[in-house]
Amino acid sequence: xxPVLLKNVNSPKPIGIDAYNDGKGYEALKKALDxxxxxxxxxxxxxxxxxxxxxxxxxxxxxxxxxxxxPGARYLACNADESEPGTFKDRQIIExxxxxxxxxxxxxxxxxxAKKAYIYIRGEFVYGAKCLQNAIDEAYQKGMLGKNIMNxxxxxxxxxxxxxAAYVCGEETALLSSIEGKRGYPKLRPPFxxxxxxxxxxxxxxxxxxxxxxxxxxxxxxxxxxxxxxGPEKGPGPKIFGVSGHVKKPGVFELPMGTPLKDIIYNHxxxxxxxxxxxxxxxxxxxxxxxxxxxxxxxxxxxxxxxxIGSMLGSGGVIxxxxxxxxxxxxxxxxxxxxxxxxxxxxxxxxxxxxIKDIVGRIEHGEGQEGDIDLxxxxxxxxxxxxxxxxxxxxxxxxxxxxxxxxxxxxxxxxQKRCPMKKKK
Amino acid sequence: MPSFTLNGIPxxxxxxxxxIQAADRAGIFIPRFCYHPALKIEGNCRMCLVEIQGMxxxxxxxxxxxxxxxxxxxxxxxxxxxxxxxxxFTLTTxxxxxPICDQSGECDLQxxxxxxxFAKSRFVFDKGQKAKHKIVGPTIILDAERCVLCSRCVRFLxxxxxxxxxxxxxxxxxxxxxxxxxxxxxxxxxxxxxxVCPVGALTTRDFRFQVRAWDLDRAQSICPDCAxxxxxxxxxxxxxxxxxxxxxxxxxxxxxxxxxxxFICDEGRFDYQWxxxxxxxxxxxxxxxxxxxxxxxxxxxxxxxxxLKEIVGKHGAAAVAGIGSARCTNEENFLLKKLIRDHLxxxxxxxxxxxxxxxxxxxxxxxxxDKNPNSKGCQDIGIxxxxxxxxxxxxLAGVNSGDIKALVVLSVGHKMPAETRGxxxxxxGKVKVGILxxxxxxELVQNAQWTIxxxxxxxxxxxxxxxxxxxxxxxxTMPLGGEARPGWEILRDLMKAMKFDANYTSAWAVTREMxxxxxxxxxxxxxxxxPQGAASGAKDKQAGTGEKP
Numbered sequence: 001x002x003p004v005l006l007k008n009v010n011s012p013k014p015i016g017i018d019a020y021n022d023g024k025g026y027e028a029l030k031k032a033l034d035x036x037x038x039x040x041x042x043x044x045x046x047x048x049x050x051x052x053x054x055x056x057x058x059x060x061x062x063x064x065x066x067x068x069x070x071p072g073a074r075y076l077a078c079n080a081d082e083s084e085p086g087t088f089k090d091r092q093i094i095e096x097x098x099x100x101x102x103x104x105x106x107x108x109x110x111x112x113x114a115k116k117a118y119i120y121i122r123g124e125f126v127y128g129a130k131c132l133q134n135a136i137d138e139a140y141q142k143g144m145l146g147k148n149i150m151n152x153x154x155x156x157x158x159x160x161x162x163x164x165a166a167y168v169c170g171e172e173t174a175l176l177s178s179i180e181g182k183r184g185y186p187k188l189r190p191p192f193x194x195x196x197x198x199x200x201x202x203x204x205x206x207x208x209x210x211x212x213x214x215x216x217x218x219x220x221x222x223x224x225x226x227x228x229x230x231g232p233e234k235g236p237g238p239k240i241f242g243v244s245g246h247v248k249k250p251g252v253f254e255l256p257m258g259t260p261l262k263d264i265i266y267n268h269x270x271x272x273x274x275x276x277x278x279x280x281x282x283x284x285x286x287x288x289x290x291x292x293x294x295x296x297x298x299x300x301x302x303x304x305x306x307x308x309i310g311s312m313l314g315s316g317g318v319i320x321x322x323x324x325x326x327x328x329x330x331x332x333x334x335x336x337x338x339x340x341x342x343x344x345x346x347x348x349x350x351x352x353x354x355x356i357k358d359i360v361g362r363i364e365h366g367e368g369q370e371g372d373i374d375l376x377x378x379x380x381x382x383x384x385x386x387x388x389x390x391x392x393x394x395x396x397x398x399x400x401x402x403x404x405x406x407x408x409x410x411x412x413x414x415x416q417k418r419c420p421m422k423k424k425k
Numbered sequence: 426m427p428s429f430t431l432n433g434i435p436x437x438x439x440x441x442x443x444x445i446q447a448a449d450r451a452g453i454f455i456p457r458f459c460y461h462p463a464l465k466i467e468g469n470c471r472m473c474l475v476e477i478q479g480m481x482x483x484x485x486x487x488x489x490x491x492x493x494x495x496x497x498x499x500x501x502x503x504x505x506x507x508x509x510x511x512x513x514f515t516l517t518t519x520x521x522x523x524p525i526c527d528q529s530g531e532c533d534l535q536x537x538x539x540x541x542x543f544a545k546s547r548f549v550f551d552k553g554q555k556a557k558h559k560i561v562g563p564t565i566i567l568d569a570e571r572c573v574l575c576s577r578c579v580r581f582l583x584x585x586x587x588x589x590x591x592x593x594x595x596x597x598x599x600x601x602x603x604x605x606x607x608x609x610x611x612x613x614x615x616x617x618x619x620x621v622c623p624v625g626a627l628t629t630r631d632f633r634f635q636v637r638a639w640d641l642d643r644a645q646s647i648c649p650d651c652a653x654x655x656x657x658x659x660x661x662x663x664x665x666x667x668x669x670x671x672x673x674x675x676x677x678x679x680x681x682x683x684x685x686x687x688f689i690c691d692e693g694r695f696d697y698q699w700x701x702x703x704x705x706x707x708x709x710x711x712x713x714x715x716x717x718x719x720x721x722x723x724x725x726x727x728x729x730x731x732x733l734k735e736i737v738g739k740h741g742a743a744a745v746a747g748i749g750s751a752r753c754t755n756e757e758n759f760l761l762k763k764l765i766r767d768h769l770x771x772x773x774x775x776x777x778x779x780x781x782x783x784x785x786x787x788x789x790x791x792x793x794x795d796k797n798p799n800s801k802g803c804q805d806i807g808i809x810x811x812x813x814x815x816x817x818x819x820x821l822a823g824v825n826s827g828d829i830k831a832l833v834v835l836s837v838g839h840k841m842p843a844e845t846r847g848x849x850x851x852x853x854g855k856v857k858v859g860i861l862x863x864x865x866x867x868e869l870v871q872n873a874q875w876t877i878x879x880x881x882x883x884x885x886x887x888x889x890x891x892x893x894x895x896x897x898x899x900x901x902t903m904p905l906g907g908e909a910r911p912g913w914e915i916l917r918d919l920m921k922a923m924k925f926d927a928n929y930t931s932a933w934a935v936t937r938e939m940x941x942x943x944x945x946x947x948x949x950x951x952x953x954x955x956p957q958g959a960a961s962g963a964k965d966k967q968a969g970t971g972e973k974p
Contacts, residue, residue, distance in 0.1 A: 344600030382510025
C-alpha cells in the first residue's frame, strides 16, 4: 500500500506549506469549503472513518452530534497528548507533516461550525509543538487560517496548547479542563462534550485524535470510496502501528486496517528479537487487554477482530513481549504508570490503583500471599466502571487480562516466594 | 409530577433535579461525601453510586437526572459491593485516629463505615503521610491525612464566599488540599468549612480537643448577632461552671432554606463565650447605700413592684418609662409594653436597637448591618411611645430633667453600644426607682436600684422576628443555675406583684397573646411557626415546612 499518512516520514525536516501535499497545498480544504458542512460530515461518515485515539467511534457521527442550530460558539480540539505507553504514532505526523493535521482540523472546524480550534499537545513534545506552531504561522501567512479563508467566508483561528505532561489530559474532558486553564480533571458526563454545557467553556466541542484528523483531507480529496476500499468494511482506512518490544525492527508502520498481527511482527518488523518465542502482545497501547502468543498469531489488527477476542485496537501501539518477560513484572510496570498518572479526582482510581500496584509489587517481589490474586481481581472489580473517566478502567483491563491469561505465573510467584524469571543469585 | 422508583418506592421529582435530591426530599438516604445541597455537583467521591435498570454501569445519584418511570436501586448487591469498595479505598489512606479526632461521632466516613463498610481491613501497606494539624487560618486547622478529597471545601470557598483560599495540590494518591503560601483562610464565613467537611480534615481551632461530639446536648436556636435570623444549634454540656448550670461549646448552623441555607457567619458561630462567662448575672441585686447586695429574685420582684407602684401613685403614670431591647425576645418586649403602656398607662416606651428598615446587608451572603436579632419584632409589636410620649432620647432627657422618676429597662447589657449603655446607666443611677432586667454584669447593674437576673437567649423560650418579618422560635438549652429566670417570667411576676392581670403559664401563652394582639402578625398562629419559622404579613403567610434540621 502506498503510504498516505507517513508519506514524508523520512523527511529530516517537517514539510513546509509549499511542499505540502506534493506542492498542491490545501486542496482538500478548498474542496470542502465549496461543500455544505452537512455534506462534509456525510462524506466522512460514509467513509467509515473511526477515531484513531482508542475508542474507535465513528468520526462523522461524532461531528453530527454538534447541534446544527446551536447559537453560541463551538470548538474543535485536536488531541495530540500522545502519552499512552507503547504509542508513538501521532508524533510522526506532527513532526513530519504538520499541515496534514492543520488541514484536517480546518475541515473538521468547517464541518461543525467552529471558529476556534486548539491543538492540545503533550508537554514533553517541545519539538512537535514548535513544528505545529511554525506550520500554523505558515498557514496564517498563506491565508489558510484567519479571516475569510480562500475567500470562502470561513473564519478559523488555531492555537497550540501545551499540556503539563499529565497522561490523564489525553482523556477528552480532562483535555478540555486543561485548555480552560484548570486542573486537568475529567468532567462528569452527561453532558458530553458535544452537548451544550459539556464542552470547552461550556460550549459544544469535538475532540479528535491527530491521526483521525490527518485522514480527513485524504478522504475529502480521494473520496469516501477510496478510504472504504482499504481494509475491512467496518472501520477501514490506513492505520499507523507503532511496534515496540522484542522485535528485530521496531518502528512505525502505515498499513491497511486489518493487517494480520503475525504479518506485522514477522514480516514488517523482521521477526522476534534473537528469534525468541513470542509470549504476549499488547495490541493497542498499555490499557488494552493483553493477547497470548496464540491469540496474537491469529488476529487481524482492526477494531472488530480485536474486540471479538476481548481486546481493543486502542491507539495501535503494539507492545511485543517474548518468553523472557515476567508477566507479573510487566503488569507491575504498567500499574506503576497508572498509579502515578491517576489524576486523584475520584476515589476508586485514586485510592484503588496504587493499592493494586502495591499488591502486584508484593507478588513480584516474592512477598505475595495466598489470596492475593483474588484480592487483586476484587479490587479491580471495585474500580472498573465506577470512575468518572476511563483511566480507572484502563488501569484495570491489564490486571484482569494478565491474571486471566497468565494466572499460573502469578501463582508460581506466590508459591516460590520469588520471581521465577529472575536468575537465582 | 413525574416519578421514578428507588428501591421499589415511588419518588416524585422536579425537572432538573438529580436522583439524590429527589431521594433526599422523599426521605431515602443515599450515602455521599462530595454532594452538598448548597454546592455545585462534582461527582468525585463515588459513594452515591446507584444501579439504574437498563444501564450497564453504576451511575452517581448526585449527578444523574432521573427520567419518568426509571427503576433505580441503591441497595442492590452490585451497589453494596461498589460502595463498600469505595469506603475500603478511602480508608487505604485515612488514618484510624477516631479516638483523638474532633469529628468522631459526627463523621460521615465513620458512620458509613458502620453502615456500608467492611469490618476488616485488607489493606496492609503504608498509608502515606500528609500534612497534620496545619493551621490554615485564624479559625481553621487542617489535617490532610484525614481528607477524603471530596472538594466540598474548595467549592465552598470558590462558589459561596468567592475567596478561593483552598486548592488541590499534587496528583493521584498524593493529592492534598492546602492553602496557597501566605494566603490563610481568613474570611467571615470560614467556620462553615468545619460543617462542610464530611470528615475531620477541617475542624475549627476553637472546638479542637474540647469535648466529644456525642456528649453535647443540642438546642435549636436563632443567632442573636444580627437581623438575618440565621438558624443555629447551640451545643452544650451540663456542668457546674462558675454558677451556671451548663457550658456552651459550639454553635453550628441549622439548615433553613428560607434564611441562611446551610451556613452561618463566623461572627455568630464563635460568639458564645459570653454565655459561659464569669460575668453572667446569676443572682439579682439591690443597690443599698451605694453598694450591691445580692437578693433572691423573688424578693427583688416583690420589693421592686411596690416601689414602682408608689412612683405612679405619687407622680402619675407619666413619671414611669420603659426601655425595651432588640436583643430580647418578642415575648419579653411584649410584656414590657403591656406593663408600661397597658397597665401603668405611661406613654413613654422605646427600645434600644435599629429603627426603620433593617434589611440592609453587610455583605452579599448573610450578614446584615443591624446587629440586633429582633429590631423588626420590637417595631412590629410597637415598642414605641404613645402619641405624645417620649422616645429613647426623650426618656433620657426626662430623667435628667426629673420628669421621669422610674425606669424599667430590658437589656443585654454587654451587647449594647457603649455610648447608649453609658447614657442608660447614668439614667438608671438618677431615677428614684430603676429596675433592670439583664443577663450580664455591666455598669448598668452598678447603677440600677434593682437588677433582676434574667437568662440569655440560649436559655429561654421565645421568638425573634428577623429583618424580613419571619418569626422564629428559640429553644432553650439547659436551664441556667443560680437565680436567673426567663425575662417573660420576671415581667409576669412583676405585674402579678402589682396586682395586674398576668396569668401566663408559659412563654407560649405570651406568644399566643402577642400574635393575637399584634397587627403585623394578624392571622398567624403559634402552630405556624415551624422549623423554618413563619413569614409574617397576611399576603405571604407561609407555614414553616421543609426539612427537619
